[in-house]
Amino acid sequence: MYGKKVKLRVLFLFLVITTLVLSIYLILKSLEENVVYFLSPTEIRNLAEIKEEKIRIGGMVKNQSIIINSNEINFIITDLKNEINVSYSGSIPNLFSEGKGVVAEGYLRDRNFLSATKILAKHDENYMPPEVKEALGDK
């Protein structure tokens, strides 16, 4: 009925489309499972429920809040409206200091407490997290 060439083309097209659909499905599926949501302390205060997922919290390190001992660092992240306590053991970036922007990644224990697994700070001394900027602008 159809030539060999046409059959080959159809087969090729079929293969391309299936692999395309499959890989996009795969990528989106793992995206769902592996994204980390980024929240501000205020958003955490307003959370309906606390999930066991990993999250990121952005804000400013509150002045006079860093307490350090041999295996832990405790500090408070604030967006100038709400605050959250963070406890962390691990390495800290250079630009981590009081009054500067910070991003902490970890697991929420309750609405006031994050047990962090990673701390990130921006590599620019003038950087302010957008949440803090907004909060400052609101005032």
Next chain:
Amino acid sequence: MLANQIGYYSLILGLISSIIIIPISLKNYPQNNETINRKIISLSFFQFFFVLVSFIGLVFSFINSDFGNETVYNNSHTTKPLFYKISGTWGNHEGSLLLWLLVLTFFIFLFLVKSKSQPKKYRILTLLFQQIIIIGFFIFVLKTSNPFNYLFPTPKEGLGLNPILQDPALAIHPPILYLGFVGSSVVFSSSLAAVVQGYISKSWANHIKIWILISWFFLTIGILLGSIWAYYELGWGGFWFWDPVENVSLMPWLSLTALLHCILVLEKKTILTSWTITLSISTFVLSVSGTFLVRSGILNSVHTFANDPERGLFILFFLFFLIFLALIVFFVFHKNGNHETVKINFLSKETSILINNWFMMYFLSVVLIGTLYPIFLEVLTNEKISVGPPFYNKLILPFLVPFLIFMTFVPYLRWIKSEYNKIKIDIILLFILSFIVSFLLFKQFGFESLMISILIPFTFYLFLITAKDLLSKNKKNFSQKVSHFGFSFLVLSILLNSIFSSEIIINLKEGETFSFQGGAIKFHSLEENNGKNYKSIIGNFEIYDDKNQSIKLMPELRIYNQPSIVTSEADIKTTLFYDKFLVMNSVKNNEYFNVRYQLKSFMIWIWISTLILALGGFLSFTKRLYEK
């Protein structure tokens, strides 16, 4: 001041050259002689010369610390060492775009000089397409990011260069990376020109391959330099973090690697023409998007620097214009009719290169979606998310297994059709050997992840096969063998690195010792020291291993005076099999220092194998020059 003015006017002369080149080229285009008007080549040279003068003008302003220039004021300081005054020229947005422009004009001039054997119309069209890109960048530089803006009154002192950029690897990282990015612009223009002329053919493939090789080589080296820098300067102690800024350089690399393989097919047979053009376009588009994403501040990345939305908008607009132009050219002019009708057997080099391309495109889409999805989500729903290493590992690792298996036998296939009855005994022996070695490793150490346990034997196998190939007497395709060996070595080093590395993070006071399983860290004392534009605090550490042998490591904290930033310089002792990496941080002037000690296995082999990978491209490039 003078250097500044010369720089500015020279830049405008460069733009004027473009405006003159275009009508002359259009006039020369329909004429039936086979040589390009000499004027066009001289004008192209002058354009390059003007941009060069402008660039040197900026370098001089930086060297002389002319703070009447806004760019210099924002990014330099009198106490900065000379080397970083010079590298500061392209360590900022304005200067780096001027560098883009410099390479753009240089490459098109080089193209005109080196393509004398090609048809005239094709050369002129390439020049015209390239001039469109060049004009776009001229307007961009002059309108939104002029490096020669005046400041009045002239400030006495500049703001200084971000100290983490004051580093030898990062000083040469942008120029090298740009050579790669901009090289792909020549490939882009030339493929569009070839489409219009119906010149997508074996001889075109043969001629454009050299440009693909150039971009590929520089892009690879550029990424490597950035990676080495992140390893020791950021103190993260790794070589790749799936950070969006890294991803945007990896995407053009993947696309270019696919193109490099594809062009080999086109060199032999006139097939896959549409696909080759698509790849040429996408490589350049990805390169420009990379610049756009990094410079606009859209990326939610841990190492985005200061940025400006207006510039982002311009590049975005320009990007859409280029894509639109490319699509129009592609659909109006591209004819699929001049294909050679050949039967393609399933076991041939063509099919295997298609499979290679399939994998490359898959890896590319994973990285693309992982990088862009957070941006779209934020625009659409205002939710902020980040996509981390688990996503990439989960999607890429499983597909590496079939990819590696393909790589072990594909280079042996012939064009069109291969026989598969000649399986040699030594290949089977190597296969068995790699499984035995992996099994022994597994028994000794026990791997945690199933995926890695599966990957290890196949990686070993590929490593042995490519090594055997490299050492064989047959020197055909030598550069390909070098690159493939480099690649398998790289994958092997990365795997071993991920299995055998360990780290300890602890807060220590001066004089304290921390013991852990298999060793101890002793923090002896602190010293102070003065550098040219910073003060440093040096920690004296001693690391004991399980045999009670010790090494001294002296990580450093640098407190730069302008801008006042603290950076930490890791101290790394490199040996053949592992790096001992120690970095310290002070917190709030507390007596406790945050200390991170890492044992990173096979780090040096990750760098060396990437160099070997790039070397393959370089060899192929020089061989072609030699043959001519």
